[in-house]
Amino acid sequence: MDKGQKEVTIYDIAEKLHISAATVSRGLTNHPRVSKSTRKSILKAAEEMGYRSNSIASNLRSKKSNVIGVIVPRLNSSFMSDLIAGVEKVVNNNNYSLFISQSLETMQKEVTNARAMLNNRVDGLLVSLAYDTTNIEHFEPFLKRNIPVIFVDRVFEHASCPQIFIDNTKAAYEITNHLIAEGCKNIIHLTASLLRNVYADRLSGYKKALEESGLQFRESNVIIGDLSSQAGIDAAAQILKMEKLPDAVFAANDICAVSCMIELQKHGIRIPEDIAFAGFNNDPTACVVQPNLTTVNYKGYEMGEVAAQLLINHLIDKSDLQQTHSLILRSELIIRESSLRSKKS
Amino acid sequence: MDKGQKEVTIYDIAEKLHISAATVSRGLTNHPRVSKSTRKSILKAAEEMGYRSNSIASNLRSKKSNVIGVIVPRLNSSFMSDLIAGVEKVVNNNNYSLFISQSLETMQKEVTNARAMLNNRVDGLLVSLAYDTTNIEHFEPFLKRNIPVIFVDRVFEHASCPQIFIDNTKAAYEITNHLIAEGCKNIIHLTASLLRNVYADRLSGYKKALEESGLQFRESNVIIGDLSSQAGIDAAAQILKMEKLPDAVFAANDICAVSCMIELQKHGIRIPEDIAFAGFNNDPTACVVQPNLTTVNYKGYEMGEVAAQLLINHLIDKSDLQQTHSLILRSELIIRESSLRSKKS
DNA sequence: TACTTTTAGGCAATCGATTACATTTTGAAT
DNA sequence: ATTCAAAATGTAATCGATTGCCTAAAAGTA
Secondary structure, three states: OOOOOOOOOHHHHHHHHOOOHHHHHHHHOOOOOOOHHHHHHHHHHHHHHOOOOOHHHHHHHHOOOOEEEEEEOOOOOHHHHHHHHHHHHHHHHOOOEEEEEEOOOOHHHHHHHHHHHHHOOOOEEEEOOOOOOOOOHHHHHHHHOOOOEEEEOOOOOOOOOOEEEEOHHHHHHHHHHHHHHOOOOOEEEEEOOOOOHHHHHHHHHHHHHHHHOOOOOOHHHEEEOOOOHHHHHHHHHHHHOOOOOOOEEEEOOHHHHHHHHHHHHHOOOOOOOOOEEEOOEOOHHHHOOOOOOEEEEOOHHHHHHHHHHHHHHHHHHOOOHHHOOEEEEOOEEEOOHHHOOOOOO | OOOOOOOOOHHHHHHHHOOOHHHHHHHHOOOOOOOHHHHHHHHHHHHHHOOOOOHHHHHHHHOOOOEEEEEEOOOOOHHHHHHHHHHHHHHHHOOOEEEEEEOOOOHHHHHHHHHHHHHOOOOEEEEOOOOOOOOOHHHHHHHHOOOOEEEEOOOOOOOOOOEEEEOHHHHHHHHHHHHHHOOOOOEEEEEOOOOOHHHHHHHHHHHHHHHHOOOOOOHHHEEEOOOOHHHHHHHHHHHHOOOOOOOEEEEOOHHHHHHHHHHHHHOOOOOOOOOEEEOOEOOHHHHOOOOOOEEEEOOHHHHHHHHHHHHHHHHHHOOOHHHOOEEEEOOEEEOOHHHOOOOOO
16 A cells, blocks of 8 residues: 555656756745746646645755644643643744644653654754653753753753743732631642642742741641542542541642532532632633632643744744743632632621 | 754764664664664664664655644644543554644634645544535545545545544434423524534434424524634523523533523523523533533543544554444433423422 | 575665755846 | 856755665575
């Protein structure tokens, strides 16, 4: 089973027009050193003959692929798919293509994927790290080759890699303060691997808020899981077993917050009267669940756009990436009924 | 700003080991005609020298890229991101890579994206069509070259393109029948472009159920939009203006169903007492919204896995794709409170 | 020992486009 | 008609790996 008839190449066009392949190549790429009339005849012949530029050959020779690589923990999360959609839009509008892979939250796959990206000679890389990634040596080969690597959301400190994220500490600080202002004094925090800035920072914002309000931070109030829907259910079970019920739960994402909340409701807990709730991300479910979930609005789409644009600008005009080391995007606290206790009391 | 120091090639390895590049190439690809000892020394040298296989060069010569292309309407929908996650898993496990682009529901972008995929010489293509795609001439160049094209979910009838989807007619028939069994007689159907099988088939299942129950089908009961969250809100407004309120709404996806339902609730409509609701897809929100939404379970992840596996099997063992023309996956009706009126009456 | 087969490895063309450099053509100015 | 810069095109090397065909060496066989 072969690829059907032979492909039309620039040589075929050259032969037909009795000109050289070099001129054809120039004609097809709008090189200024080819006359208008020749270009026109080249384009016409290309069209007629069903010519399809072979990017692979072009990439090999020109040592650039016009491909951006993306490595994310998972593709099927509301946040990540938004992020990727934003990236795709920008990348596509700039005539680049997108190579995508997911690490499934393991460093091992992240390493494998990075290697595949390198072999495929992507021009740049956008990365959001897996839960258990402990170092980023697997990106060194890119940096050594001056291939830009940009971290998004789940970042890692490295002199030559720009980072794009939000101020997680501040956001968590604000949301915790809000809960405290609503009268909560015993706040559970659901989170995931503290290796990741997003979770470590949210935890520190939470701690800071407690501290400033003179509330004691208790290690046992931090439940570390994978922030999945199941993790929320498990956390609910754990909470129900506590000798003294907490008066608030702040989860590091909405998925987990919502499932935990619903599970607790099934056991007769009233939200927010018995336990106030807050999440993170402003997932679609946040304003569907009853009561609507207080959360941090933090949409991936723009983050994806910004990251992709930064990368592409660099690739196009070679602007110095080091200039922009960290890009901190805006996030906002969205207060909904799940945390509003003061009105009721 | 160049790519740093020169890349290590098989020639460098060959020179160092005083053997030919051909042998190095064979050694690296586990070709049987190279001795164990030479292979070992090649691998060792490659490792030491930091050799990275250049897939581009390899692709050019071997005329195969080990890349699968995917074109979907959007990346940031729960269903599509699940589907892509399934595809990615299978593709990745088989040492292929993934090229992804979104058509944003327009045929124009679909055409452009297809061309980019072709230029990049993908080995195969998975496609889910845009709303307004009227023909699939843009995939002919693939077929002419014997590059397999498989349609997923939003399919198109074509002799050489396998299709993977669910029985939308049957699912819609069942869900409509269920609503009728619950006593509904005036059922609104929210859907999108009838150019797409998924929506046309659901409509015909809806019609068939009405017909068989002796209920009259009314054109004015079908509201065509884009099934977005906003479309649900718009539909709610339209419904509220009707001289006689419907007693059920069956939306062709959950996003739209949920937003429509919530909007109606805001206007004092009780679900399911006043209006029963049903959606399609079993999105995460379906079991978060109150009351939980009756829907069709129809997860994209497995569909993605199946599609990718079919494609890859074909690429690997050249099994005849024509063998499997249509693959109809299982779907199931999930009845939840949003449509349960009989108990209450 | 002589001959055949197997195994390991080398040679060189090839994939298709790009591009530095060389050459020819054009056209304007003298 | 001559000159010369500018414009247009051609030549040929190059990117890095693969592979059909060939040869040499090793192993097996009689």
